[in-house]
Amino acid sequence: MITFFKKLVSGLQGLPSLSPQDAKALIESGALLLDVRSLAERRRLSIPGSVNIPLDELPDRIATLLNGKTVVCQCASGMRSAQATRLLTDAGLDARNLSCGITAWRAAGLPTITRT
Template sequence: MTGRAQGTAGRPRGGLLRRLLGARVPSVGPAEAAAVVAAGGLLIDVREPVEWRAGHAPRARHIPLGQLAGHLAEVPTDRPVVTVCRSGARSRQAARILADAGRQVHDLSGGMRAWADAGLAVQAKGGRPGRVA
């Protein structure tokens, strides 16, 4: 046996724990998230439609968390993705789902609240100024 603990059937024990807890996803702040998007990454907003309509980041794509599993094929595999929600809880879940599906993903720490607090644009329908709901 190697120096690494082995579970049943010779598999490393960490594999089960990783499957139970999901993939580890790095967090980014608003400025880093904006830089990822500016460099060609995709910002996915997983909030509910009423929250999205009130205000969202420009160039964000809206896929509510409850619909994400059904839209995985629409999420690119060849560029980074940043997930965002209102404050960070739902986007962490979304980021784990995407990481488990093989996407290069980061979670926006603090969500749209942090984005707006950093002075980054929030827009509503038609490009009008929006608010974080």
């Protein structure tokens, strides 16, 4: 099991990552914010303007992202979005990972939508 996680993490190193502030600036300049969390997670908390494609659906829906925009991938903590970033960059898209996900976004005081 430890070998699996070491391999997973090593495959995600070197990905283009962004701080919440840098991600916000990139989104404001036209990048797409892609939320790769489950619909249930998104229903509780989301970032305004984000588009949801859960990570497990992303391989089948990459074509919907082929519009020339930079994609900022976001999840709860940054791990699933790192996997999404790797998948998208391997497919030739300009993708970046929001480091530490919506947790860091919220901690930076950036806007979120909360539902109960």
